[in-house]
Amino acid sequence: xxxxxxxxxxxxxxxxxxxxxxxxxxxxxxxxxxxxxxxxxxxxxxxxxxxxxxxxxxxxxxxxxxxxxxxxxxxxxxxxxxxxxxxxxxxxxxxxxxxxxxxxxxxxxxxxxxxxxxxxxxxxxxxxxxxxxxxxxxxxxxxxxxxxxxxxxxxxxxxxxxxxxxxxxxxxxxxxxxxxxxxxxxxxxxxxxxxxxxxxxxxxxxxxxxxxxxxxxxxxxxxxxxxxxxxxxxxxxxxxxxxxxxxxxxxxxxxxxxxxxxxxxxxxxxxxxxxxxxxxxxxxxxxxxxxxxxxxxxxxxxxxxxxxxxxxxxxxxxxxxxxxxxxxxxxxxxxxxxxxxxxxxxxxxxxxxxxxxxxxxxxxxxxxxxxxxxxxxxxxxxxxxxxxxxxxxxxxxxxxxxxxxxxxxxxxxxxxxxxxxxxxxxxxxxxxxxxxxxxxxxxxxxxxxxxxxxxxxxxxxxxxxxxxxxxxxxxxxxxxxxxxxxxxxxxxxxxxxxxxxxxxxxxxxxxxxxxxxxxxxxxxxxxxxxxxxxxxxxxxxxxxxx
Numbered sequence: 092x093x094x095x096x097x098x099x100x101x102x103x104x105x106x107x108x109x110x111x112x113x114x115x116x117x118x119x120x121x122x123x124x125x126x127x128x129x130x131x132x133x134x135x136x137x138x139x140x141x142x143x144x145x146x147x148x149x150x151x152x153x154x155x156x157x158x159x160x161x162x163x164x165x166x167x168x169x170x171x172x173x174x175x176x177x178x179x180x181x182x183x184x185x186x187x188x189x190x191x192x193x194x195x196x197x198x199x200x201x202x203x204x205x206x207x208x209x210x211x212x213x214x215x216x217x218x219x220x221x222x223x224x225x226x227x228x229x230x231x232x233x234x235x236x237x238x239x240x241x242x243x244x245x246x247x248x249x250x251x252x253x254x255x256x257x258x259x260x261x262x263x264x265x266x267x268x269x270x271x272x273x274x275x276x277x278x279x280x281x282x283x284x285x286x287x288x289x290x291x292x293x294x295x296x297x298x299x300x301x302x303x304x305x306x307x308x309x310x311x312x313x314x315x316x317x318x319x320x321x322x323x324x325x326x327x328x329x330x331x332x333x334x335x336x337x338x339x340x341x342x343x344x345x346x347x348x349x350x351x352x353x354x355x356x357x358x359x360x361x362x363x364x365x366x367x368x369x370x371x372x373x374x375x376x377x378x379x380x381x382x383x384x385x386x387x388x389x390x391x392x393x394x395x396x397x398x399x400x401x402x403x404x405x406x407x408x409x410x411x412x413x414x415x416x417x418x419x420x421x422x423x424x425x426x427x428x429x430x431x432x433x434x435x436x437x438x439x440x441x442x443x444x445x446x447x448x449x450x451x452x453x454x455x456x457x458x459x460x461x462x463x464x465x466x467x468x469x470x471x472x473x474x475x476x477x478x479x480x481x482x483x484x485x486x487x488x489x490x491x492x493x494x495x496x497x498x499x500x501x502x503x504x505x506x507x508x509x510x511x512x513x514x515x516x517x518x519x520x521x522x523x524x525x526x527x528x529x530x531x532x533x534x535x536x537x538x539x540x541x542x543x544x545x546x547x548x549x550x551x552x553x554x555x556x557x558x559x560x561x562x563x564x565x566x567x568x569x570x571x572x573x574x575x576x577x578x579x580x581x582x583x584x585x586x587x588x589x590x591x592x593x594x595x596x597x598x599x600x601x602x603x604x605x606x607x608x609x610x611x612x613x614x615x616x617x618x619x620x621x622x623x624x625x626x627x628x629x630x631x632x633x634x635x636x637x
Contacts, residue, residue: 105548107422135300143174143217143294147306148245151287153316154260157354157522159529162256169227170241171197171204171220174296174541175211177238179298179562185233193233200226237300251363253372258466259319259520265468267375276465276521280317283524283533287314315532318522320354328636333361337629342613344368344499346518347633348509350598350605353403353516353537358500368611371470371498378611381579381622382433382563383594384492386505387453389430389438389554391445393547400427400550410435410491430554431562433578435491442490447479450489455543457508457515463500464520472497492579499611506576506596507607509552512545555597564595566627569634573600576608578622580615591617595626599634608633 101540154162182190197204197220204220211218222230222241229242250255252265262271262281271277293303325347333343343361346369348354360368371377392398406429408420421434442450451474454460459472475494479486488494500518508515516539523534555575558564563578576597583590583601593612598605610626610633 104319133205141296142297143172144291145170145172145242145294146244146289147242147292148290149247150260151289151311152284153315154256155316155318155525156321157318157356158322159318159525160323162319162321162323163260165245166248167224168244168246169222169224170244171222171226171230172240172242172294173211173220174238174566175207175216176216177296177300178206178236179211179238181237189233189235193230193236193239196226196229196233197222238296240294240302240304242294242304244269253360253365253367254363255358255367255369255520256319256321257363258367258468259317271467271565274465275373275467277467278306279465282523284315284317286561287311288375312527315524315526318525318529318531319520320349320356320522321358321520322356322395324357325637326357326359329357329633330357330361332632333359333629336632337361337612337619340612341365342368343629344609344611344613345629345633346499346503347637348503348507348607350510351516351608353507353519353539354382354522355518355520356606358520368467368613369499370464370466370468372466372468374470374496374498376473376496377470377489377491377498377501378496378592378613379581379583380495380497380502381492381581381592381594382435382438383502383505383577383579383622384490384495384595385430385433385438386509386551386555386577386596387450387457388442388490389426390509390547390551391449391453392441392542393550394425394543395445395449398426398441400425400554402426404429404437404440405432406436408436410439426521427554427557430577431557433563438486439490443486445490447486447489450479450486453542454495456540457501457504458517459495459497459504461502463498463504469500470496470498472501477491477617484625492581499609502594502596502611503609506555506598506609508542509555510598510605510607513541513548514539515542552598559597563621563623564627565599566623566635567595567597567630569599569631572634574598574634576627578627580621580623582617589617589622591615591623593620593625595622595630597630599637601634601637606637 129321156162194206197206200222227241251257257278262277264271290311292304292306295301296302319615329345337343342365345357345359347357349356358369366373403423403424403425420436462469462471473496476485481488485494503518504515517537519537521535552575554576559567559574559576564576567574567576576595579594581592593615595610598607608630610629612625615625
């Protein structure tokens with residue numbers, strides 16, 4: 092019996108020893124895993140308990156002009172932050188003078204910011220106190236108070252929500268705050284930069300409650316920024332002119348583009364608190380173009396080759412007040428002269444000769460029935476009566492810019508096709524994605540196609556040059572600068588009231604480079620003003636400041 096017990100005890104010892112070995116191996120493996128495989132993750136978790144991260148910018152990218160200048164305006168927000176638990180427990184030996192300064196400065200800014208004893212609970216959540224810049228600067232100078240810090244935050248100024256720069260950076264609609272569609276330009280660009288790191292600042296708390304800070308610049312050094320084709324300085328000059336010299340008009344839209352590249356250098360409107368006129372926002376397919384549409388008719392007539400600029404036609408006065416016997420119309424004049432003085436009757440007749448099929452072909456090729464840039468609220472042009480006929484007069488009135496609607500960004504393509512020898516170059520607003528140093532990650536290309544012949548374009552440029560030198564666009568002339576264009580005046584009815592708008596589409600050559608431009612003036616005096624007296628002088632001012 093004694094021998095048997097001895098063997099039983101030996102088996103138990105072996106079993107216990109085996110269990111011990113297994114437990115040791117398990118613990119060793121666990122320690123190894125914690126120290127080597129999970130060390131980084133656990134270190135981050137541990138550090139996060141002593142690190143407070145604050146965002147310092149609203150966006151995770153910069154919106155830049157062609158030269159790298161920031162296109163956005165910012166409101167700087169300032170915050171004081173208290174970590175209640177640390178603030179209460181660790182400040183018993185803090186310099187009393189500095190603590191008193193803190194209490195006084197905060198309460199002096201706002202009576203509600205009272206941190207005296209008993210006014211702050213021992214809670215774990217951070218307490219934020221919005222302050223102004225002066226208070227921020229005062230609090231920055233406080234030293235030795237534990238569980239307390241201040242920081243600043245760049246918020247995009249959205250007060251002018253319809254400014255093109257604000258539209259492009261806003262993924263929500265201004266009207267109802269809904270997200271914009273995935274196929275919009277805004278969401279397309281947002282998806283390009285969504286993986287960027289957002290600029291932040293870390294406030295690190297040590298075991299004694301002292302706080303130090305560091306900026307995480309290395310985290311967003313590889314961010315992709317969006318570069319537009321715009322020239323910020325040029326845009327600012329145009330805004331200044333519109334708001335200082337043309338105050339009588341509620342809204343004016345201006346687009347200036349490099350003709351050869353399609354790069355938009357300025358896309359400005361007078362009042363950015365109103366829907367953006369350059370893309371026709373909050374309208375029904377844009378605006379009536381009026382007489383600038385005669386440019387399309389003349390292109391088609393010259394391209395067909397059956398009628399020349401010198402051919403004579405008779406103005407019967409049907410659209411020129413001809414029902415009044417004292418005003419028989421313009422009489423006999425050439426096709427080119429009718430363009431220069433903007434004769435409605437002659438161009439209505441030419442529209443009938445050209446035909447609806449050819450007109451539709453020309454406006455489709457010049458993107459007048461499609462969005463150009465792809466903004467969510469951008470409007471497509473449209474024919475109000477789609478089937479154009481001589482019999483019901485729809486063909487004739489379309490030829491003089493009625494029955495059709497378009498936006499200024501669409502209208503600029505009309506003149507630009509002429510400047511580029513009959514080649515339509517799609518306007519381009521986005522240059523590409525760039526890094527912090529301006530090197531391009533991804534370039535956004537434009538597209539182009541032939542619309543009509545170089546010969547037609549040459550004749551059109553000559554006719555547009557005469558409009559400025561001899562015709563309705565004389566106010567657009569600039570001494571020593573090659574300029575051409577076409578004026579337009581329109582009428583529209585809103586809520587039973589008649590309104591008129593003024594247009595000028597044109598080109599100019601400065602420093603051996605052509606620029607295409609459109610000026611749209613909303614709400615002119617329908618009885619005493621026209622596109623020639625309103626939009627044309629604005630064009631002239633723009634040429635002078637370029």
